[in-house]
Amino acid sequence: MAAGILSAPGTEYGPCEDVDCGHTDCAATRAQAASLCRYCDKPIGYETRFYNEDEGCVHALCAEVAEEERFAAACAEAEAAKG
Ligand SMILES: [Zn+2]
Numbered sequence: 091m092a093a094g095i096l097s098a099p100g101t102e103y104g105p106c107e108d109v110d111c112g113h114t115d116c117a118a119t120r121a122q123a124a125s126l127c128r129y130c131d132k133p134i135g136y137e138t139r140f141y142n143e144d145e146g147c148v149h150a151l152c153a154e155v156a157e158e159e160r161f162a163a164a165c166a167e168a169e170a171a172k173g
Protein backbone atom coordinates (compact mmCIF):
# COMPACT_ATOMS: atom_id res chain seq x y z
CA MET A 91 0.00 0.00 0.00
CA ALA A 92 1.39 3.41 -0.95
CA ALA A 93 1.72 6.04 1.73
CA GLY A 94 0.03 9.39 1.26
CA ILE A 95 1.19 12.84 2.28
CA LEU A 96 -1.05 15.84 3.00
CA SER A 97 0.41 19.11 1.71
CA ALA A 98 0.61 21.88 4.29
CA PRO A 99 -2.07 24.61 4.24
CA GLY A 100 -1.20 27.48 1.92
CA THR A 101 1.09 25.38 -0.31
CA GLU A 102 0.32 24.56 -3.96
CA TYR A 103 -1.50 21.27 -3.23
CA GLY A 104 -2.50 21.98 0.35
CA PRO A 105 -5.79 23.39 1.65
CA CYS A 106 -6.34 27.13 2.04
CA GLU A 107 -4.78 28.72 5.10
CA ASP A 108 -8.19 30.20 5.87
CA VAL A 109 -9.90 27.42 7.85
CA ASP A 110 -13.30 28.90 6.94
CA CYS A 111 -12.69 28.90 3.17
CA GLY A 112 -15.72 26.65 2.62
CA HIS A 113 -14.07 24.40 0.00
CA THR A 114 -15.16 20.75 0.28
CA ASP A 115 -11.68 19.52 -0.70
CA CYS A 116 -9.99 21.71 1.90
CA ALA A 117 -12.41 20.51 4.58
CA ALA A 118 -11.70 16.87 3.64
CA THR A 119 -7.93 17.43 3.80
CA ARG A 120 -8.22 19.20 7.15
CA ALA A 121 -10.39 16.41 8.53
CA GLN A 122 -7.81 13.82 7.42
CA ALA A 123 -4.95 15.84 8.93
CA ALA A 124 -6.90 16.10 12.20
CA SER A 125 -7.76 12.40 12.35
CA LEU A 126 -5.80 10.51 15.00
CA CYS A 127 -3.24 7.82 14.30
CA ARG A 128 -4.39 4.48 15.76
CA TYR A 129 -0.91 3.79 17.10
CA CYS A 130 0.18 7.03 18.78
CA ASP A 131 -3.18 8.88 19.13
CA LYS A 132 -1.65 12.00 17.57
CA PRO A 133 -3.14 13.82 14.55
CA ILE A 134 -1.90 12.63 11.16
CA GLY A 135 -0.90 16.23 10.37
CA TYR A 136 0.70 17.62 7.23
CA GLU A 137 3.88 16.75 5.32
CA THR A 138 4.00 13.37 7.07
CA ARG A 139 3.68 9.99 5.35
CA PHE A 140 0.56 8.10 6.43
CA TYR A 141 -1.50 5.08 5.41
CA ASN A 142 -5.27 5.35 4.98
CA GLU A 143 -6.28 1.95 6.37
CA ASP A 144 -9.80 0.52 6.65
CA GLU A 145 -9.72 1.05 10.42
CA GLY A 146 -8.51 4.64 10.06
CA CYS A 147 -5.41 6.66 9.24
CA VAL A 148 -2.03 5.76 10.73
CA HIS A 149 1.41 7.39 10.41
CA ALA A 150 3.58 5.37 8.03
CA LEU A 151 6.34 5.51 10.64
CA CYS A 152 4.08 4.18 13.41
CA ALA A 153 2.82 1.37 11.16
CA GLU A 154 6.39 0.43 10.22
CA VAL A 155 7.53 0.41 13.85
CA ALA A 156 4.51 -1.74 14.81
CA GLU A 157 5.30 -4.09 11.92
CA GLU A 158 8.93 -4.40 13.04
CA GLU A 159 7.82 -5.13 16.60
CA ARG A 160 5.47 -7.86 15.34
CA PHE A 161 8.34 -9.31 13.28
CA ALA A 162 10.77 -9.15 16.23
CA ALA A 163 8.19 -10.81 18.50
CA ALA A 164 7.61 -13.57 15.92
CA CYS A 165 11.38 -14.12 15.64
CA ALA A 166 11.76 -14.29 19.42
CA GLU A 167 8.92 -16.80 19.56
CA ALA A 168 10.51 -18.92 16.83
CA GLU A 169 13.83 -18.83 18.71
CA ALA A 170 12.12 -19.83 21.94
CA ALA A 171 10.30 -22.69 20.18
CA LYS A 172 13.66 -24.07 19.03
CA GLY A 173 14.63 -24.42 22.68
ZN1 LIG B 1 -10.04 26.20 0.42
Ligand SMILES: [Zn+2]
Pocket residue numbers: 127128129130131132148149152
Ligand atom coordinates in the same frame (compact mmCIF):
# COMPACT_ATOMS: atom_id res chain seq x y z
ZN1 LIG C 1 1.31 7.68 14.79
